[in-house]
Amino acid sequence: xxxxxxxxxxxxCTHNSARSQMAEGLFRHLGDDNxxxxxxxxxxxxxxxxxxxxxxxxxIDISDHYSKTYEQFLDxxxxxxxxxxxxxxxxxxxxPSARKHLHWSMLDPDDLDDPAERLKAFKECxxxxxxxxxxxxxxxxxxxxx
Numbered sequence: 001x002x003x004x005x006x007x008x009x010x011x012x013c014t015h016n017s018a019r020s021q022m023a024e025g026l027f028r029h030l031g032d033d034n035x036x037x038x039x040x041x042x043x044x045x046x047x048x049x050x051x052x053x054x055x056x057x058x059x060i061d062i063s064d065h066y067s068k069t070y071e072q073f074l075d076x077x078x079x080x081x082x083x084x085x086x087x088x089x090x091x092x093x094x095x096p097s098a099r100k101h102l103h104w105s106m107l108d109p110d111d112l113d114d115p116a117e118r119l120k121a122f123k124e125c126x127x128x129x130x131x132x133x134x135x136x137x138x139x140x141x142x143x144x145x146x
Contacts, residue, residue: 006036007141008078010095012088016041016067018051018122019084019106023129025055025062030133035141040070042091048110050122057123080140084129100140104132 009027013020020039027037045067055062074095081098084106094101106128109121 006034007031008036008076008080009038009137010070010073010076010078010081010098011037011039012041012070012081012083013039013085014041014087014091015043015045016069017045018048018110019108019125019129021047021062021065021067022051022055022122022126023082023084023133024065025060026126026130027133027137029058029060030130030138031141038068038073039065040068040073042070042088044069048122050109050119051126053119054122054126058126080137082137102136104129 011020011023011027016039020041024037024039027035031037047062047065047067052061052063076097078095078098080100080102081095082102082104084104085108086105106125107121109118109125112118112121
């Protein structure tokens with residue numbers, strides 16, 4: 001990859017309200033100036049307060065993020081497109097211009113009713129995303145040819 005071209009990643013989840021937003025914030029935080037990261041979903045929503053709170057615990061602010069739909073990215077080129085839930089994996093078109101597609105099957109932390117359990121689930125989701133980004137995604141960025 002030339003020094004003038006960014007490594008581009010798109011995270012996809014149904015509502016673009018939690019998992020994909022946290023992944024976007026984490027990868028932006030863990031990456032460098034040569035990455036460009038976006039997230040989107042099949043339906044517009046709002047960012048879950050628990051996602052913002054879980055990320056704030058790690059000093060990552062996603063409070064200015066907003067929900068987007070994948071349609072606005074269909075004509076763009078990506079190095080990697082990552083789906084983080086089964087619904088979007090089964091309902092989202094393939095991005096033909098993406099060099100690589102990954103799927104990280106993650107439980108929806110929003111499925112719980114108890115507030116304390118919900119927040120715990122969001123933090124566990126954040127931790128799992130962090131692990132996957134470090135283990136699977138950052139090595140792809142580092143191994144890009146010059």
